[in-house]
Amino acid sequence: MSCPKSQGEEASKEAGDNKRMLPSTAKGRNTEHSGVSQDEVEEQQPQQHKPAASIVHEDAHETPDADREGEMECWICRSGGITAQNPLVTSVCKCRGSVGWVHRECIDAWVFSRRRASCPSCGATYNILAISDVSLPQTFFEQLCFFLWDLILPLSAKALVLLLGIALNGFVVPCIIGVTFYYKCFFVSNGDDAPKPSEHSSNSSETIFLQTPEEGASKFPDVWLWINVMVYGWICVTLWRFTKTGWCQWRAFFEDTDAVFATAMEELQEEEEEEENEEEEDEDEDEEDDDDEEEGPRLQPNTVVGTLHWILDWSLERTGSSQKMLRPRILELGTLVPLSFIVNFSLGKVLLCLILVLGLVLRRFLYPRKRINDPTRRFEEAQERKTSATKTDIVLWFITYLTELVLFSIPMTTCGGIVVHFAVSPYFLTFPASLSAFADELTITRLLAYWLVGSFCSMILLHVETAIIVPLFAPGVELYFVRSVDLNLEDDTVYWKFVLAQVFDTDPLGVSIDFIRFCCIEMSLLYAFLATPLYVMFAAHEVMMGDGANSTLTPTLASGFPVVMVTPAVDGIRAWLEPYLVPEKILLSESYYQFFFSLMELLVSFFARFLMGVILWFTRNPYWLRCVANTLIVFGTGTALVCMKVFPIKHMQLKVLRHVVMFIGRHVVNLEDYLFDKERLSLLDTWLRGDGLSDIPFPEARLPSVFRRREWALPPGTAHPKYLKLRVAIFSFLFFVTSSALFWIIPMAVMTPLLTVLPYSVPLLCVSANIIFFVFNPKMYFTAAAEFMLLCIIFVIGVLLQPLFFCASLRNISRLQLIQETMEYYHKLRRTVGVYNGEEGEAA
Numbered sequence: 001m002s003c004p005k006s007q008g009e010e011a012s013k014e015a016g017d018n019k020r021m022l023p024s025t026a027k028g029r030n031t032e033h034s035g036v037s038q039d040e041v042e043e044q045q046p047q048q049h050k051p052a053a054s055i056v057h058e059d060a061h062e063t064p065d066a067d068r069e070g071e072m073e074c075w076i077c078r079s080g081g082i083t084a085q086n087p088l089v090t091s092v093c094k095c096r097g098s099v100g101w102v103h104r105e106c107i108d109a110w111v112f113s114r115r116r117a118s119c120p121s122c123g124a125t126y127n128i129l130a131i132s133d134v135s136l137p138q139t140f141f142e143q144l145c146f147f148l149w150d151l152i153l154p155l156s157a158k159a160l161v162l163l164l165g166i167a168l169n170g171f172v173v174p175c176i177i178g179v180t181f182y183y184k185c186f187f188v189s190n191g192d193d194a195p196k197p198s199e200h201s202s203n204s205s206e207t208i209f210l211q212t213p214e215e216g217a218s219k220f221p222d223v224w225l226w227i228n229v230m231v232y233g234w235i236c237v238t239l240w241r242f243t244k245t246g247w248c249q250w251r252a253f254f255e256d257t258d259a260v261f262a263t264a265m266e267e268l269q270e271e272e273e274e275e276e277n278e279e280e281e282d283e284d285e286d287e288e289d290d291d292d293e294e295e296g297p298r299l300q301p302n303t304v305v306g307t308l309h310w311i312l313d314w315s316l317e318r319t320g321s322s323q324k325m326l327r328p329r330i331l332e333l334g335t336l337v338p339l340s341f342i343v344n345f346s347l348g349k350v351l352l353c354l355i356l357v358l359g360l361v362l363r364r365f366l367y368p369r370k371r372i373n374d375p376t377r378r379f380e381e382a383q384e385r386k387t388s389a390t391k392t393d394i395v396l397w398f399i400t401y402l403t404e405l406v407l408f409s410i411p412m413t414t415c416g417g418i419v420v421h422f423a424v425s426p427y428f429l430t431f432p433a434s435l436s437a438f439a440d441e442l443t444i445t446r447l448l449a450y451w452l453v454g455s456f457c458s459m460i461l462l463h464v465e466t467a468i469i470v471p472l473f474a475p476g477v478e479l480y481f482v483r484s485v486d487l488n489l490e491d492d493t494v495y496w497k498f499v500l501a502q503v504f505d506t507d508p509l510g511v512s513i514d515f516i517r518f519c520c521i522e523m524s525l526l527y528a529f530l531a532t533p534l535y536v537m538f539a540a541h542e543v544m545m546g547d548g549a550n551s552t553l554t555p556t557l558a559s560g561f562p563v564v565m566v567t568p569a570v571d572g573i574r575a576w577l578e579p580y581l582v583p584e585k586i587l588l589s590e591s592y593y594q595f596f597f598s599l600m601e602l603l604v605s606f607f608a609r610f611l612m613g614v615i616l617w618f619t620r621n622p623y624w625l626r627c628v629a630n631t632l633i634v635f636g637t638g639t640a641l642v643c644m645k646v647f648p649i650k651h652m653q654l655k656v657l658r659h660v661v662m663f664i665g666r667h668v669v670n671l672e673d674y675l676f677d678k679e680r681l682s683l684l685d686t687w688l689r690g691d692g693l694s695d696i697p698f699p700e701a702r703l704p705s706v707f708r709r710r711e712w713a714l715p716p717g718t719a720h721p722k723y724l725k726l727r728v729a730i731f732s733f734l735f736f737v738t739s740s741a742l743f744w745i746i747p748m749a750v751m752t753p754l755l756t757v758l759p760y761s762v763p764l765l766c767v768s769a770n771i772i773f774f775v776f777n778p779k780m781y782f783t784a785a786a787e788f789m790l791l792c793i794i795f796v797i798g799v800l801l802q803p804l805f806f807c808a809s810l811r812n813i814s815r816l817q818l819i820q821e822t823m824e825y826y827h828k829l830r831r832t833v834g835v836y837n838g839e840e841g842e843a844a
Helices: 005-018 052-061 102-111 140-181 218-260 264-269 270-276 278-295 304-319 323-343 344-365 377-389 391-409 411-424 437-443 444-472 492-503 508-545 574-590 594-621 622-646 649-668 678-688 705-708 724-754 761-776 778-811 814-825 837-843
Strands: 033-034 129-130 830-833
Touching: 102 830, 140 218, 140 304, 140 323, 140 814, 218 323, 218 391, 218 444, 218 492, 304 814, 323 344, 344 508, 377 492, 377 678, 377 705, 391 411, 391 492, 391 508, 411 444, 411 508, 444 649, 492 705, 508 724, 622 761, 622 778, 649 678, 649 724, 724 761, 761 778
Parallel strands: none
Antiparallel strands: 033 129, 129 830
8 A cells, every 4th residue: 555656746746836725724613514525415414524623633643753753754745844734644544654644735735736536545535624614505595695696796896897997908098099199080070181091002902091071981991990090009008008117127127226235234234133033034924925815816726716716816917907007097098199199290290309309419418428338347337337326317228228129129120121012022012103102001000010020020130140140150249230149138137237238328319320320231131132032033034934125024923822713604513524425425335345445434534524524613613712722822831830940940051151151251351260269160060960959059158248249359369350340341241142142042943933833922932932841851841741730630629629628627517516616715715634534543
């Protein structure tokens, strides 16, 4: 008779996760009803049990002497610690000896976390006791009233508050702000004052953005207008709330530091007194934690009623749906509504720009900053000034940080999306012919689309820096458009230290100048990276398919899918088979007994024509063909995305670029010592000789070292290179051209001949990507396709079966269980595992 070790280890983990969910048994309470795991008969005939306090004392008497204390341990947590609140007991089941000792809190958490009814070793059924000062309702009417007042009404009240909070936070406030910005579309009745409708390009299927009030109430354009209203409101509210959250974190970063340094000496002086009073303070903290758990939001419980309340409380906390949200929402409206109204006028925009420019200039002259060139010294001085920073310094540093964050997160990424649109035109998309036409077509939703595209490009650039640039080059190497810096800013404190070192000795005007310079470089390279290969690809296609000098580039490709429209003279499949059935039947009847092979040929011909009729019937119904084409495109796109994850793309890129950059750096610009680090290259070569599935084992960089430029950290005995900026610029240009050519050469070779048979943008990209991965490794490609198909099946089946599983779980909930769980949640009912009834005499 023993408890398996695997079960004990599993139970130990579960007990550790749920130990705080079930408080220890309270003393001095009378038992009035049995627990959840008892039969329904106990609902009508509740039994009387001994109070939990008596059980604790009885179990405590079984504790062995001090010389045997090291031999006993809890079979759940594998420890032998004994306290008055959490004693070791051995009377909860038939197990005795070393496998029978268990902590009171451990057995309670282990039983109630998964609703275990019996011991896994001896099979004895646990005696569940429920302790409360309030008795359970007995009659049906009492139970009905209990459900109404203690279960349904509290849950309904929380759900109603949650819905009102979501409506106010997510819809009402953004709607008011958006309507203020587009007030002319709602409140201006004069047609001359109302804005003119702005239509999209000729090949666009989007609805008209704005309408004059004279056009009357229309349905679909109004929907599009409301979408723009809500998008503008959501953008303003998101920026406002993120700014507020960042300011709170920024203040907390400095306040925590001040508190630490202010109390450092006091902690050293009171160290001995704290050691003497350590036990008393721990007990007080435990009592305070218990009170906080009872008053504040609980951890995720293991009961149905507790889980419902926990979900609603968590949702209320995350959405800010409480009485405290009214003041922040009023502040949002009081700030964003006037600002949106002013920005809607041309004079207001000019005034806002003048205020911003004047603020940048005044900030430079009123609060000058001395630039520190040494990055390490800048970081150290920033951390020193952090402890003695004034409120003015904290505010000015945050304004600088906010300026840098906004410029590089919103205008930079939006410009990136515009450049991508301009670079792929006129091949995949059309671009407005003039700046005025572009301004007319520019809407909030289009700006949001540009921002999303630019953010995606920014994420790709960050991934390239982390996966390609950092392994190839030495730390601190700057190539004008990328930098070899390996940042690990997962911790909040480390992140704010990095931010402080960045904004410590600069101002918003300097950040704006750096933004303009960096934006020009990045946008130029992004346009060259996209536009040049597309121009070469379409020019090569025109040379192959055109008639010489008079041929022009292919017009914009359609973004749809190939749909063959066939219109036969008669509808139906029978129309395609009718002209052939009669002669086939005659020939079949004449040659049935003479030519068996002719019969097989006729059958094959019949089925071929039948299949052709089915295919042609599908082609006459574009809806089915579009569904099939869309399914294939989605499946191909998903397979390509899975291939990007499965295939060792990083390993292949580094393996090729390793020799290319070494050749350029060593033989062209002669900057081998500046660009590369021998230790890093040796680790990279070792990794390249492997399969490339693991990460490169680079040593983790410390935060001050990431600010150090390469020219400040050259190897000992290495002279500072002459004409460094010019040579780095040449290397950056050659590296960009070479890496871009290596990236595009295979896709261009595949897409150029496919343009003849696939003159559609989306299928062209999808089919090209799948062909490339298939040719490279067919086995791995089919593995990725099977993985994507399996994911789709799991997702579809999971979505369909999840409601069924939820409904099935509800069927197992009894009325008594809901009553007891509600009682436990509201009236502090506590359940515990009592003395095993079968061996009550032995336990005593």
